[in-house]
Amino acid sequence: MSVTAPQGFEAAGVAVGLKSTGKPDVAVVVNRGPLKVGAAVFTSNRAKANPIIWSQQAVQDGVVEAIVLNSGGANCFTGSFGFQTTHQTAEKAAELLGVSAGDVLVCSTGLIGTGDQVFRGKVLAGTEQGIAELSADGGEAASLAIMTTDSRPKRAVHTGEGWTIGGMAKGAGMLAPGLATMLVVVTTDAVLTAEQADAHLRHATAVSFDRLDSDGCMSTNDQVTLLASGASGIAPDAAGFRAALAAVCLDLAEQLQGDAEGASHDIRIVVKNAASEDDAVEVGRSVARNNLFKAAIFGNDPNWGRVLAAIGTTEAQFDPYDVDVWMNGVRVCTAGGPDAPREAVDLTPRATEVVIDLKVGDAVATILTNDLTHDYVHENSAYSS
Amino acid sequence: MSVTAPQGFEAAGVAVGLKSTGKPDVAVVVNRGPLKVGAAVFTSNRAKANPIIWSQQAVQDGVVEAIVLNSGGANCFTGSFGFQTTHQTAEKAAELLGVSAGDVLVCSTGLIGTGDQVFRGKVLAGTEQGIAELSADGGEAASLAIMTTDSRPKRAVHTGEGWTIGGMAKGAGMLAPGLATMLVVVTTDAVLTAEQADAHLRHATAVSFDRLDSDGCMSTNDQVTLLASGASGIAPDAAGFRAALAAVCLDLAEQLQGDAEGASHDIRIVVKNAASEDDAVEVGRSVARNNLFKAAIFGNDPNWGRVLAAIGTTEAQFDPYDVDVWMNGVRVCTAGGPDAPREAVDLTPRATEVVIDLKVGDAVATILTNDLTHDYVHENSAYSS
Structure with a gap:
């Protein structure tokens, strides 16, 4: 059910030929209320696609009526014509839904530089068709329409005490061709103010999608959107809702990791006993972005030297000669030595855990990444994307 | 001739079984003076090998009599036993040369964690044998003995007005297995003070080795050493010497790039019209470290979207929508559009040039990198290293 699991939402996914395969490529999600609360976080890349530029403005007032998402073209670096395409998409949806264009968000994913007249025509047609096909069980269709190189749709649902959270995601971490735009829509029928929605979403993404670092490459089109309808009539306990939202986002993030293109290992890097959570994240990320480490894991090689060399490049507080490293439960390095x-280490399973004990504090963070494989190189070199 | 091209230097390269292939694996370079000036720059990785820890202290006073280098083992994360091995190596050389151990530098390269009793015995034997075989034309032998996965030795000579600079290097950028330690020794018979040697070396490495970023992975053992004998009796013009030293270092850096393991393209990323040189370096480095860009070049794909997405992650001053990108002489992106x-772009030659015009100032910098290939993944996953 994904985004239509909570009350108050309708969705659709339609095919208009943006994908050469003929598969669904435009999704629409509409919030029927009574609340029309929306919040979103965006790529921090300064090279932002036109839908990002539009949506950042549109979400400012915390009111979102609908979101239109297309695969088959990123509409990034497509100039003012591309921005007008995004604008016209929002206007088309607004006109058909009887709402303001400024309350319609837009997301695009696909090849950078794609956004010509043909693209525009198809996106507008898809918007119209999608709205015509909206239904209260359209969440599954929507989750299919946003897929690009994904091998399977990503959906998650959490049932709270009288309220529900539903979500869909696409993308293979930041790993797929076309810069692997990560698009996520999460809906809830809980009663939230715009401020609450924004705060909850920022917290949830900080501990989920922000800690998925598949290949260190930042997209131009990433967008994670939360829509709240209030249809359950229940204002949830803040801590409980926040934890549930984080869990849904982490579930989707792990689905993205598990479908990362070309990957043969899903690597959890757990950094513990750090002086601060920021330190733990920095250390974990340095390992997640180290090609030599990632290639070693592909080769089932418990190469702790590469872990220590990676974390040695950080500013985090620790003594490089008093660090322990565990791989899949085996301590391969203690106090800076073998x-x-x-x-003794079995790295053949896809699920791989690396634990780094910094021994200086009590903070912990987990970073999710993938290995560096022949298939990764193949997928990202053999096709123009 | 490499390091023995300038007057006042002797060198040797010997085989003591550190390499399983039986090839030469210990090099010694001795400065016969009259000056015994030395300067060195080291990896900034906090995880430092024992020879780095030793040499950083030994070079402090600006006096260096000799340097002993071994391949076949990094002597990194080998504990106090490993440090004692380095110390004993310096003492052995000092004893045989009749100098102070504190004036002998040591470099090691190979697998992290290698530094047991057998390793120690071979390094000490190699030191003794190398000193016994020192000769004024031993530069070539020394350059062979420091090779690990290098397919060919790297040597450079510059003849100035009465003085000479010679150099040798090993490593495949930061790209080879075992973290690809980069070891460089540059010698000159010019008359330099320790302060001049240090300043000239820091300048030269900043515009050469520091701008070679083959795979973004920082070694635990990198060391670049300059030795000055003063044997020419000539104190060179500072600007002329600095330029010559930088040219020798850049020559060696380009040889490292050209031999980078698994690479099929040598990529020059020229960032021009930046607000500052620091900005230009940051922008160039962001592209050099972007796996998607590097995989695209492997696939001969002029994927400018990946260039813009990479530079969008930097803090450098520029407008992402007013940047031009050229690949091998063809402008593939102008003002943030196709x-x-x-x-129109031919990326089949190994030599590849990407020019990024930021259009905000007049600073320029060039970063050297390689593509991301199947052979890179193979080399770094198929063997424990």
């Missing part, structure tokens, strides 16, 4: 022999 | 068609 421990268990490499033969 | 320009020449991809078919």
Whole structure:
């Protein structure tokens, strides 16, 4: 059900030929209220696609009626014509829904530089068709229409005490061709103010999508949107809702990791006993972005030297000669020296856990990443994307 | 001739079994003076190998009599035993040369964690044998003994007005297995003070080795050493010497790039019209470290969208929508939009040039990198290193 699991939402997914395969490529999600609360977080890349520029403005007032998403073209670096396409998309949806264009968000994903007249015509047609096909069980269709190189749709639902959260996501971390735009829409029928929605979403993404670092490459089109309808009539306990939202986002993030293109390992890097959570994140990210480490994991090689060399590049507080490293439960390095022999470590399962004990504090953070594989190189070199 | 091209230097390269292939693996370079000036720059990685920790202290006073370098083991994360090995190496050389151990530098390269009793015995034997075989034309032998995964030795010589600079280097950028330690020794018979040697070396490395960013992975053992004998009796013009030293270092850096493991393209990223040189370096480095860009070049794909997405992650001053990108002489992106068609760009040659025009100032910097290839993944996953 994904985004239509909570009350007050309708969705659709339609095919208009943006994808050469003929598969669905335009999704629409509409909030029927009574509340029309929206919040969103966006890529921090300064090179922003036109839908990002539009949506950042449109979400400012905390009111969102609908969101239109297309695959098959990123509409990024397509100039003022491309921006007008986004604007016209919002206007088309607004006109058909009887709302203000400024309350319609737009997301696009696909090849950078794609956004010509043909693209515009198809996106507008898809918007019209999608709105015509809106239904209270359209969440599944919508989740299919936003897929690009994804091998499967990503959906999650959490049932709270009288309220529900539903979500859909697309993208293969930041790993797929076309810069792997990550698009996420999460809906809830809980009663939230715009400020609450914004705060909850920022917290949830900070501990989920922001800690998925598949290949270190930042997209121009990433957008995570939360829509709240209030249709349950229930204002949830803030801590409980926040935890549930974070769990839904982490669930979707792990689905993205598990479908990362070309990857053969899903790597959880747990950094513990750090002086601060920021330190833990910095250390974990330095490992997640180290190509030598990632290639070693692909080769089932518990190469702790590459872990230490990676974390040595950070500013985090720790003594490089008093760090322990565990791989899949085996301590391979203790206090900056070799421990268990490499033969003791089994790295053949796809699920891989690396634990780094910094021994200076009590903060912890987990970063999700993937290995560097031949398929990654193939997918990202063999096709123009 | 490499390091023995200038007057006042002797060198040797010997084989003591550190390499399983039986090839030469210990090099010694000795400064016969009259001056015994030395300067060095080291990896900024906080995880430093024992030879780095030793050499950083030994070079402090600006006096260096000799340097001993071994391949076949990094002596990194080998604890106090490993540090004692480095110390004993310096003492052995000092004893045989009749100098102070504190004036002997040590470099090691190879697998992290290698530094046991057998390693120590071989390094000490190699030091003794190398000193016994020192000769004024031993530069070539020394350059062979520091090779690890290098397919060919790297040497450079510059002849100034009465003085000479010679150099040798090993490593495949930061790209090879074992974290690709980059070891460089540059010698000169010019008359330099320790302060001049240090300043000239820091300048030269900043515009050469520091701008070689093959895979973004920082070694634990990198060391670049300059030795000055003063044997020419000539104190060179400072600007002329600095330019010559930078040219020798850049020559060696380009040789490292050209031999980077698994690479199929040598990529020059020229960032021009930046607000500052720092901005230009930051922008160039962001592209050099972007796996999607690097995979695209491997696939001969002039994917300018990935260039813009990479530079959008920097803090440098520029307007992402007013940047031009050229690939091998063809402008593929102008003012944040598509320009020449991809078919107009020929990326088949190994030498690849990407020019990024930021249009905000007049600073320029060039970063050297390589593409991301199947061979890179293979080399760094198929072997424990």
